Amino acid sequence: MRSFKFILIPAVLFLLPGITQAGWFWQNPLPQGNPLTSVCFVDSATGYAVGSYGTIMKTSDGGTTWRVLTSGTTVTLRSVHFPVDAQTGYAVGDTGTILKTTNGGANWVQQTSTAMSRLYGVQFPVDANTGYIVGGFDNNGNCTIVKTTDGGLTWVMQPPPIYNGLRSVCFPVDAQTGYAVGYAGTIFKTTNGGAVWDTLHSGTTDNLYSVHFPVGATTGYSVGYGGRILKTTNGGSTWSPQTSGTTLTLKSLHFPANADTGYTVGCLAFSGFYAILKTTNGGANWVQQAAGGGDSLQAVHFPNTTQIGYAVGQCGAVFKTTNGGTSWLNLTQGNVNALFSVDFPANANTGYVAGVKTILKTTNGGANWTSPTADTTLYPWAVDFPIDAQTGYTVGGNGYAWKTTDGGINWTRQNTGNTHPLRAIHFPVDVQTGYAVGDGRTVLKTTNGGTTWAIQQIPPASDYLWSIYFPVDPDTGYIAGDAGIFKTTNGGTNWVLQSSTYTYLRSVHFPVNAQTGYAAGNNAILKTTNGGSNWIRQDSTHYFFSIHFPVDEQTGYAVGGDYNRELCTILKTTDGGSHWAGQDPGSSTSLFSVYFPLDNSTGYAVGSDGTILKTTDGGMSFVEDCEGQGFEGRRIQLIKAIPNPFVSFARIPGHEAERFALYDITGRRVGTYKGERIGMDLRPGVYFIRALDREAGLGRIVKVR
Secondary structure, three states: OEEEEEEEOOHHHHHOOOOOOOOEEEEEOEOOOOOEEEEEEOOOOOEEEEEHHHOEEEEOOOOOOOEEEOOOOOOOEEEEEOOOOOOOEEEEEHHHOEEEEOOOOOOOEEOOOOOOOOEEEEEOOOOOOOEEEEEOOOOOOOOEEEEEOOOOOOOEEOOOOOOOOEEEEEOOOOOOOEEEEEHHHOEEEEOOOOOOOEEEOOOOOOOEEEEEOOOOOOOEEEEEHHHOEEEEOOOOOOOEEEOOOOOOEEEEEEOOOOOOOEEEEEEOOOOOOEEEEEEOOOOOOOEEEEEEOOOOEEEEEOOOOOOOEEEEEHHHOEEEEOOOOOOOEEOOEOOOOOEEEEEOOOOOOOEEEEEOOEEEEEOOOOOOOEOOOOOOOOOEEEEEOOOOOOOEEEEEHHHOEEEEOOOOOOOEEEOOOOOOOEEEEEOOOOOOOEEEEEEOOEEEEEOOOOOOOEEEOOOOOOOEEEEEEOOOOOOOEEEEEOOEEEEEOOOOOOOEEEEOOOOOEEEEEOOOOOOOEEEEEEOEEEEEOOOOOOOEEEEOOOEEEEEEOOOOOOOEEEEEEOOOOOOEEEEEEOOOOOOOEEOOOOOOOOEEEEEOOOOOOOEEEEEHHHOEEEEOOOOOEEEEEEEOOOOOOOOOOOOOOEOOOEOOOEEOOOOOOOEEEEEOOOOOEEEEEEOOOEOOOOOOEEEEEEEOOOOOOEEEEEEOO
């Protein structure tokens, strides 16, 4: 029996020279919205920042513009360091990932080490040859310290004295004397290049996240959980606590020129609240310079003066100061509030998104997103423009509904007679008859454009209703909620619970008629072909928030993640859900809504941290007709090849004897290789890998000259 296997072309292709934007790409925030974890400037102009989903950014003009580089990985990168110039640098991150560039970030090559833990800190003290990396627990329960003396060709594990994981490393003067800090107040010191690490007494059990000795091996600082700041003036023999004036967790510390003037940044976990502190007297006093929400800061760096500095964090945020922190300018463009709904009423150019205290509008296909209204009372969760881009509705917190008739400039609040939050709104055929659902088993209906809303009754099954859709007319419709799927055939006079087998559903959609439809939610994509009498599970491995079939019952998209902003899922089917293939979103943020206005090619997805993604090629999946089973909805994990990029050939660690098929960017199969010598005879370019001897994910490799 023949079936389809989907091969994905990642969104990072649009970053390569000569290739236009392909796959899913960022529209908001810009230049990208993945969280940033580390920043390093080699001079006042050239700097690098790294973060989640393998993000590496570079600026050559002091942060005015940033280019997103191709890292060759999707793991979170947690530290970046360029020791002597802007050409040779290192980035480290999860699953023991170590990357090196020797051409200013144009290519990053994965290095081999025995470290498999999460790596948090990297430093090369005096040159690009001798360096240290520290990290979390390895497979044996130990913390990780690795060292290289040959520019990363080989990395040697060094024995730590105790098991606590490490977060930061600093060798102030040379490659012999250094410090590392980590969990439970851990501070290590070496004076012989890491041959022996001694445990120092920190006087705290709080986690320490950063250590810095500004000018020598004697005076140094460390910061950590709950606003903890420690200082030593005797090479770590004793550490004294300093008063920070904050309870935020301090993540990064930097003294640019001397031991007196320094900066630290911190955040409150999961809140988005951040603060920047400064001292000018060696920590005797720390003064809060800036504070805010939405951009939890993770790292700070001042290249060579106490005046010009940078801080990075959540939502891809990059802050810059040119006056020693008196003021900080956010270099990131765009809204960073969570976005829950997207709608393009008439074409692929004019559309709206709704989210936390946010309504955004575009009239040029998302090239620019702006707020059309100055109304600060809006708290929308969902948005629907039934006919055109002028008349629309939004619903949200406190049971409110709002209506606009001028393209979102002015919104009139409507009285719904309800106080429960509303999660979804749908006007099936015109601007008069519509429905809204939400918490407290709330179902509302209007037949006069929202002038009045009537409460409808629904069986007492669950308090939370998330999605409502009427496929053809205002009579037959469906609701997805925590209890399952409800259906009406008389305009909501009666609602019947169809299925309670599958619960915690977040989205329902019937593409063409009231018979064939799809629902998605907690570990499930469901399909019916008989108007909901029976629902069959298609996928059981993801958490979905939205599902949409743009044109017919065959091609559709489902997006999801989780509420902690840690996952991002996009699946696509072209055969009515028999097979679902993962697409590369280029993002680590959860997605809450997906919409394709006119066809299967151009679509939008929105989510946490202000995320707006767009595709103009259906997510750039190509498909090969072949024998065997499809991927059937498993989350795609990229095959890991090293080195990547490569010059001669790459290999697949642990799978050297297996066969792999390679494809070029058009989807043409270019060869079959053993895992020990991938791409021997290929021309330079971007290629994609599929395993032939086992069910596995997909991968991308780059061959360079």
